Amino acid sequence: MGRPMADKDRMEHAWFALCDVDQLGGQAIYHTELHGNELVVWRAEDGAVNVWENRCPHRGVRLSLGHHRGEALQCQYHGWQFNSGSGACRFVPAHPDAAAPPVAVKTWPVEVRYGFVWTCLAPFGEAPPFTPIEELETDAAFNAPSEGQHVRLRTVAIDAPSETVQHALAGYCFDHAHFDPWQSTECVAFDVAPNAVMIEQLDDAAHRVVFVVQPARVGRTYLHGVALGPVALTERLTVQWHHQQRLNALRDALEQQSEHLQPLSRDGVADRQPLSVPPTSPPVQPVILQRSLSKPVSASGSQGDKNSSAGHDAADRAFDVHLSRSRRTIKVAAGVTVLQSLRNHGIEVPSSCEQGVCGTCRTRVIEGTPLHRDDFLTAQERAAGDCMMVCVSRAATETLTLDL
Ligand code: FES
Incomplete structure (x- = not known):
């Protein structure tokens, strides 16, 4: 229908x-x-x-x-x-x-x-004019982009419908004093529909985060984020890490609670149900600002890691990859991606974002268990274990056999 x-x-x-x-x-x-x-x-x-x-x-x-x-x-x-x-x-x-x-x-x-x-989605000639978003039009950080005015966050994929995500964000409010480097104790979010952009404002108004909702497909939503406000160059990693943590916490909470949240009504003023976002772990040094940042592994192994049982060690250790078509075996060293290891051996796999977001490098797994680190596959696709994003994902077993 x-x-x-x-x-x-x-x-x-x-x-x-x-x-x-x-x-x-x-x-x-x-x-x-x-x-x-x-x-x-x-x-x-x-x-x-x-x-x-x-x-x-x-x-x-x-x-x-x-x-x-x-x-x-x-x-x-x-x-x-x-x-x-x-x-x-x-x-x-x-x-x-x-x-x-x-x-x-x-x-x-x-x-x-x-x-x-x-x-x-309207065809050329029928698309309505872009409706400027007042809150962003007046923001100097976007109108005159500069190094010290905004920090991009990594896009995350959420296994929840976009209407639910938008609704939940509108009710988003939580105490994040536990990990806020500016000691802010309150934040609120409000929507600027219909462009589906959500803005969160801290009580000190020093920094704001703009969330942009992208309805991808049924049950899958991408959430983009930009932190706005004065950021000294020496603070950029800390600021980015801090807000990325928040984005990741939002993703986890949305996935866990999406079944209980009502979709946003058409006029965007449905009864708001505050999203319960537990405080994340206290800040550590921003050394985690690497590719694995969006899937930090907490002490319990639950934060953002959809294959958490394998743990952090498994994410970083070396393993072998057999290539079924070319009948070759290559070693993937600790800290080196499968994609890079393949390139080092002259094997090209199409790639684009190289952050596990776009799905371009999706590769079929014939044998072995992948350790998924991407934001592209759904929970069901991860569980099936028959494909992986070679730009970020690794092996939970000693070897993997890929259809290459
Ligand atoms: S290149 Fe985009 S998911 Fe791997």
Whole structure:
């Protein structure tokens, strides 16, 4: 049964953030989802940002697996190239002297605002104008970005519906004095719907965190975050660590409590149910600001680690990876990712975010148990254990056999 028209209209008339624009540097090709649509986001050499359906119109292969060609994306399968902007095919390698066929990738409207790439599900020409978010328009940190005014947080994936996440955030209020370096004792959150952005304000008003909700697919929501406020260069790691902890605590609480929270009503003023977010562990040195930051392992092994039984040691130890197709075995050293180890041996696996968020490097596991460290797979997919994100995930067993 289809979604009720009123909800469909509402979705098509809202703009949603997809990723931090800084993630598009270095010819990155970013793979993400919005309301069940697989999208590829990339920036051409002239600076134009593109949001496209992640599917080659020729044979349907994901364009996020392809190659950045400056002003075009090239599909990995048959090499068809598609122009930035229009998405029109410009070149077919099998017929180099013939005119390109009149086909184009499906494109989506794009706005780059407040450090994020936004899109709207309405087709070109029918998309409503981007509705500025007053709270952000007046914020100097976004209007004149500078090193000392904001700190990006790592996007987290939440196994809960976006309406539930938005509702829960609107009621978000907790005492985080236990780990607040500024000794703030109170924070509140309020929504700025329909753009689905939530702002949290500390009682000292020195720092705020903007949460941006991205409805990915059924039961899966991405939550982006930016901490705003004056930040000395020497404080950046501490500030980032502190707010990332909060974001991770929110994710864990939302996943645990989503079944008991009601979806947000259309007017956004449903009875608010405060989200119970327990204080996280006291601050330690920001040495944990590494790739594993979003999944810190607490003493109990429960904080953010969806494969916690394997523990921190297993996350960092060396192991072997057998490659079933090439019949090779490579060693993955402690502290080195599987993706990097493969590269070191001349084996390329498509990748994009390299933070376990976008799903591009998903690789089939034939034997062994992966130690999942990503934010892309659902709980069910993790439990199945037949695939992994090689950019961040490791092995819980002595060896892994991958379909490579
Ligand atoms: S490259 Fe994005 S999940 Fe691995």
